[in-house]
Amino acid sequence: MSDPANITLVTMDGTTFTVPSAYLHRSKLVQDWLRSEGDKQAMEVKHVTPFVLQGVLNFCEIHAEDTSEPLADPADPTKPFEADPRDDAFRGMPDDQLLQFTMAADILQIPELVRLTAQEMASRIDGKSPDQIRAMFNPDDLAEEDVDSDNEMGEVGEEGAISK
């Protein structure tokens, strides 16, 4: 049986990380695993590279002693987002790494990290054209007819806009 005070995570290539369980108290995936399969030696974290997991664990360590209430929904508009200087490392990373951290945060179900990376992605999207966004994050293409229908809709009220 593994040490209950620590948890060992195994990445997609077999690299292991052993950290205090308390670091991951905001990860719903880890907490569920500890409850149901905590007697096993290690928890597999598929689809996450060692580099990304190391960064996620750094985030968890930095915020291990935070006393704020757990965030239920990263997209909750009623919860104001305040930039934390301890998270600056996430703001300077390249687009592809940011995307991988976002995915890892989602896999490990850490809402606070999802919100942080999502906010950073949103700030990079700000003011960009569809082509520029596509170049940054390279998702699948879109059908021509969808673009055409939206452009027609945009021509409807160009003399004035509704303000609120």
Added chain:
Amino acid sequence: MTFPTLPCEILRSIFAFLPSMPIVDHHIKRSDLFNCSLVSCDWRAAALQKIWYKLYLEYIDDTGRDTVERFVASIVDSAGGAPQGYVHGFRLVRVLDFMVFEDTNRNVLGANHLVHRTSPVLRIMHLFSPGQIHEIWYYLPRRQQALLPDIMCSALVKNLRLFSINVFQVSADDGVLQRLPKELEVLHVNGYKVDPEEDTSDEVPSSLESIFLLPCLNCLVLREINSIQLSSFKKYLCNYGHNLRRLEIQYCLNLITESVIDHIIKCPNLAHLALFSTAKAPQRVCEDTLCEDTLCSLVGPSTPIRDLQLVQLNAVSNRFLAHCAAHGYNLHSLVVVDANDRITGDGILDVGAWRGMANLQILPATRNPVSDVTMNKGFVEAVRKVAGRMKICLVGNHRLNDTKRIGISQLRDDIGNEVD
């Protein structure tokens, strides 16, 4: 380089940080969300959900009306003619916000600004799928209330969870409010500004009583309605008060009585209570006039109320404040606006029950800094000692959690924002 595909939930989180605006503005201004909707199929699906979530139709002037009508006409044409299986953004609308404004002098804008019976806005109401709309916010001026039966079609209200309306002249025969589903959870009913000297007995529709037959409401906001039958309201609290989590009675002067509070106390799940009176409220004393002892029973270890707002109630004095300071351990937020410059904090030195509070506001009746009531210094210092962990702590004209002294008008703005 290989990029992972982002799941819809993450895209939703990203888009939560992009600005919201009316649908037509997203299109006209080519907003960030609009651009995201043109990036890929997955991004489009997630972006459209946010862009089209709320359909905001506002008639405020000629330009606004023309823009809305042309936009809605384009929706009606494109949604009506869309091939089967094609998901038009219109199908993603869940919140409908339809407002026709009056000016501040209560003179309705010219006839050109009104909604005509042939307007595409009325046609669009009938294009929604049954159960599609979850929230409706209507505001119609007096002369447009006749439209209500047209815009309350059964498909529109089938799956409604929130309904907000202003009422002037809806008659019982229209059956507008009777059409609300029994499952409705949140209801806001707004009347008009109360003037105690004005005879308004014929203004409020008798069909308003039907709202008290809605069993599942967990939030009820009644504002500026002065002729609800007291017996009906008390009966409602008896029958369905156990479902209420939030109750706001704003400027409905005949409902803020001793017997009503007695019924409110028995609502076992009521976490938020707001009672707003006005300095103009009649001072007549009768058997059912609210007294301070009854108000005190709202606060204590056995009551569920965590968020209490009492605005300009004559019954509130230093004694109520002392009771809250000694017994309000459950309170997370307390806002008291004085009615008649009686609240000074005199004699209150033990405020230990407020140690865990997040929002404390004890505000004077008047906006005029010159006539500000002087708060007891001992009371202010006692509150200052427990204010450190509060998000907001305003006592008189003192902001105690950052020790700055500020003007009354700023304080009133603060409470206004909080109340909103």
